[in-house]
Amino acid sequence: MGGVLDVTAVSMNFGGLRALNEVDMQVKSGEIVALIGPNGAGKTTFFNCITSIYAPTEGEVWFTPKQGARTRVNGMKPNLVTALGMARTFQNIRLFKNMSVLENVMIARHCRTRAGILGALFRPAAVRKEEREIVERSYELLKYIGLHRSYNEQACNLPYGAQRRLEIARALATDPTLLLLDEPAAGMNPQETESLKHLVQKIRDEMDIAILLIEHDMSMVMSLSERIYVMEYGCLIAQGTPAEVSMDPRVIKAYLGEEAHA
Amino acid sequence: MQELKKSVLVSLWFMFLTFPIMVVRVVEKSVVLRWENLAWIGIGSFVLSFVWRWALRRKEMGRAASREGANNPGLMAQLAGANPALVRAGSALLLVAFAVIPWLVTTYQTNILISFMLYVILGLGLNVIVGIAGLLFLGHAAFYAIGAYSYALLNQYFGLGFWVALPVGGIVASLAGVALAFPVLRLRGDYLAIVTLGFGEIVRLVLENWSSLTGGPSGVSNIPRPGLMNMELSVAGANIYIYYIVFVLAVITIVAVSRLKDSRIGRALQALREDEIACEAMGIDRVGVKLMAFGLGTAWAGFAGVVFAAKTTFINPASFTFFESAIILSIVVLGGMGSNLGVIMGSAFLVLLPEYMRAFSEYRMILFAAAMVLMMVFRPEGLIPATGRRYEVNDPELAASGEGR
Ligand SMILES: Nc1ncnc2c1ncn2[C@@H]1O[C@H](COP(=O)(O)OP(=O)(O)OP(=O)(O)O)[C@@H](O)[C@H]1O
Numbered sequence: 232m233g234g235v236l237d238v239t240a241v242s243m244n245f246g247g248l249r250a251l252n253e254v255d256m257q258v259k260s261g262e263i264v265a266l267i268g269p270n271g272a273g274k275t276t277f278f279n280c281i282t283s284i285y286a287p288t289e290g291e292v293w294f295t296p297k298q299g300a301r302t303r304v305n306g307m308k309p310n311l312v313t314a315l316g317m318a319r320t321f322q323n324i325r326l327f328k329n330m331s332v333l334e335n336v337m338i339a340r341h342c343r344t345r346a347g348i349l350g351a352l353f354r355p356a357a358v359r360k361e362e363r364e365i366v367e368r369s370y371e372l373l374k375y376i377g378l379h380r381s382y383n384e385q386a387c388n389l390p391y392g393a394q395r396r397l398e399i400a401r402a403l404a405t406d407p408t409l410l411l412l413d414e415p416a417a418g419m420n421p422q423e424t425e426s427l428k429h430l431v432q433k434i435r436d437e438m439d440i441a442i443l444l445i446e447h448d449m450s451m452v453m454s455l456s457e458r459i460y461v462m463e464y465g466c467l468i469a470q471g472t473p474a475e476v477s478m479d480p481r482v483i484k485a486y487l488g489e490e491a492h493a
Numbered sequence: 494m495q496e497l498k499k500s501v502l503v504s505l506w507f508m509f510l511t512f513p514i515m516v517v518r519v520v521e522k523s524v525v526l527r528w529e530n531l532a533w534i535g536i537g538s539f540v541l542s543f544v545w546r547w548a549l550r551r552k553e554m555g556r557a558a559s560r561e562g563a564n565n566p567g568l569m570a571q572l573a574g575a576n577p578a579l580v581r582a583g584s585a586l587l588l589v590a591f592a593v594i595p596w597l598v599t600t601y602q603t604n605i606l607i608s609f610m611l612y613v614i615l616g617l618g619l620n621v622i623v624g625i626a627g628l629l630f631l632g633h634a635a636f637y638a639i640g641a642y643s644y645a646l647l648n649q650y651f652g653l654g655f656w657v658a659l660p661v662g663g664i665v666a667s668l669a670g671v672a673l674a675f676p677v678l679r680l681r682g683d684y685l686a687i688v689t690l691g692f693g694e695i696v697r698l699v700l701e702n703w704s705s706l707t708g709g710p711s712g713v714s715n716i717p718r719p720g721l722m723n724m725e726l727s728v729a730g731a732n733i734y735i736y737y738i739v740f741v742l743a744v745i746t747i748v749a750v751s752r753l754k755d756s757r758i759g760r761a762l763q764a765l766r767e768d769e770i771a772c773e774a775m776g777i778d779r780v781g782v783k784l785m786a787f788g789l790g791t792a793w794a795g796f797a798g799v800v801f802a803a804k805t806t807f808i809n810p811a812s813f814t815f816f817e818s819a820i821i822l823s824i825v826v827l828g829g830m831g832s833n834l835g836v837i838m839g840s841a842f843l844v845l846l847p848e849y850m851r852a853f854s855e856y857r858m859i860l861f862a863a864a865m866v867l868m869m870v871f872r873p874e875g876l877i878p879a880t881g882r883r884y885e886v887n888d889p890e891l892a893a894s895g896e897g898r
């Protein structure tokens with residue numbers, strides 16, 4: 232074993248609907264892995280299961296943070312999973328809309344900082360220092376992602392592509408070991424997608440973060456990821472390098488084939 | 494032109510509608526037609542309708558303009574952001590003014606100001622729950638009652654003094670708030686509102702019916718006023734003393750709540766308001782933060798309750814009805830959810846205006862309702878909408894490129 236993320240036979244039922252059926256997955260440290268599949272295949276549900284937003288009906292999710300022991304995360308509270316080192320973005324953007332761009336990132340520092348109620352009321356030097364560090368670190372991340380110019384703007388006033396990038400910055404602010412991106416390029420134009428691709432690579436190379444992404448943009452998936460998992464109707468139907476997967480007849484039939492006809 | 498025509502139509506319609514009540518009058522079997530009334534109604538409704546349309550149009554234009562000008566700061570934002578020194582001088586002046594007022598005015602006026610500041614404290618407390626954390630909460634008066642009864646009963650049975658009861662009342666109310674929060678952790682919006690409303694009523698009914706402990710509907714009387722170093726104060730003197738206690742408490746509340754809002758905890762509360770799932774996914778303990786919101790908000794109601802009991806020396810459950818919760822909520826909504834300055838203005842509006850406009854007291858509820866409706870149409874975000882905190886970063890590169898502020 233020894234991956235950052237080890238998922239064994241995870242299933243998820245919604246009433247009578249089996250949205251995930253015994254899915255296995257492994258992500259090693261520093262890897263970029265893609266999860267693809269037609270609409271409704273259960274990709275987002277899979278993300279929700281490993282981040283504990285849903286409790287999987289069956290199966291186990293094990294996670295190994297950079298410095299830390301291998302931990303079983305299914306059944307844990309989602310905020311603790313994040314604190315362990317798993318951060319995610321959302322397919323349907325979930326920013327804190329009425330707060331500033333900078334504040335959105337600052338909130339994500341919550342689990343890495345300490346100040347409590349008394350600290351807030353009396354503001355001792357330690358708390359002021361912590362607060363300054365939060366602002367500095369958050370601003371740094373905005374700069375990294377290229378949104379620092381609009382740091383005081385309201386998050387909901389950002390253009391769509393920028394909102395997706397802000398979600399990434401926010402996720403990075405939790406100091407993750409594994410970053411989960413749910414369709415980060417959805418709604419972006421080709422140039423934005425291209426720069427997003429470089430950003431993802433840069434994050435992996437410079438920050439040493441493993442990345443698991445769901446994406447429909449095939450050119451991005453093929454050029455970016457080292458391994459690909461393909462899902463259909465809640466089951467994994469193929470896995471391997473981009474070359475292997477694109478040759479797999481079941482994948483071509485289930486996914487790429489459909490795409491070609493559409 | 495279009496507008497004129499519409500206004501004429503409206504006035505004709507109103508003349509027609511009010512014809513039977515305002516114009517026709519039966520005086521001892523003969524019918525008198527009061528045409529002059531008809532004219533007044535026609536002119537009146539024409540003018541009103543025209544003004545209404547004009548105001549609506551202005552609002553639309555304002556909205557379009559603000560959309561074009563990206564983030565064009567409003568008047569208040571400009572005032573607040575304009576000049577920190579000026580703001581500080583202004584607040585200092587206000588503080589001094591409030592500090593000397595009780596020596597200049599009558600006991601009656603002092604009393605009004607005391608109740609104004611009590612509502613400021615109550616409103617700011619509720620603002621933590623409703624405005625900052627976004628939890629619709631309709632039972633604030635219950636915690637006001639809990640604070641007041643804590644003092645009254647602790648004094649009656651154990652002889653505890655005001656200064657001991659003040660923190661105790663706050664803590665008891667805060668614990669009660671947390672206790673209420675446990676069963677409603679999963680609720681949001683309307684459902685939460687209903688449950689908290691129910692809780693408010695339960696507290697009031699318990700106070701009303703547990704006669705052996707609380708004195709039932711007749712309440713608790715002879716609650717001592719706070720003593721000043723064993724001195725016997727006259728009623729007027731005690732009143733001024735209480736004025737200062739409330740004043741200091743209100744200032745503490747304002748400082749505490751704004752500090753809280755700008756802290757790590759405050760940001761977590763705001764995140765909870767914006768999006769619960771994202772909030773959890775960003776590593777914030779949703780349950781803990783919710784409990785904190787309730788505990789922090791209701792503690793102020795407890796403090797205010799203790800002071801209220803000391804001020805009136807007599808309390809009964811009738812002071813803590815749902816109407817009281819509704820007023821406090823209106824203060825927050827009218828003033829501007831999440832905005833501390835707004836809450837202060839809101840309580841000035843809802844507490845001081847009715848007191849100083851006794852002449853119109855018969856129409857109080859109508860004016861109240863009309864003000865609410867007008868507010869919702871023209872300033873749905875409240876008198877002084879909450880402005881997000883602007884952070885300063887020192888980034889020489891950004892400054893050099895001349896962008897950002
Ligand atoms: N909370 C839920 N309750 C019931 N059914 C659900 C729930 N969430 C998802 N589903 C169902 O599970 C299936 C998988 O949905 P999911 O959102 O995971 O698909 P997806 O692969 O992310 O699709 P897309 O590419 O459109 O994002 C769908 O049939 C969906 O209707």
Ligand SMILES: [Mg+2]
Binds near residue numbers: 274275276322
């Ligand atoms: Mg999805």
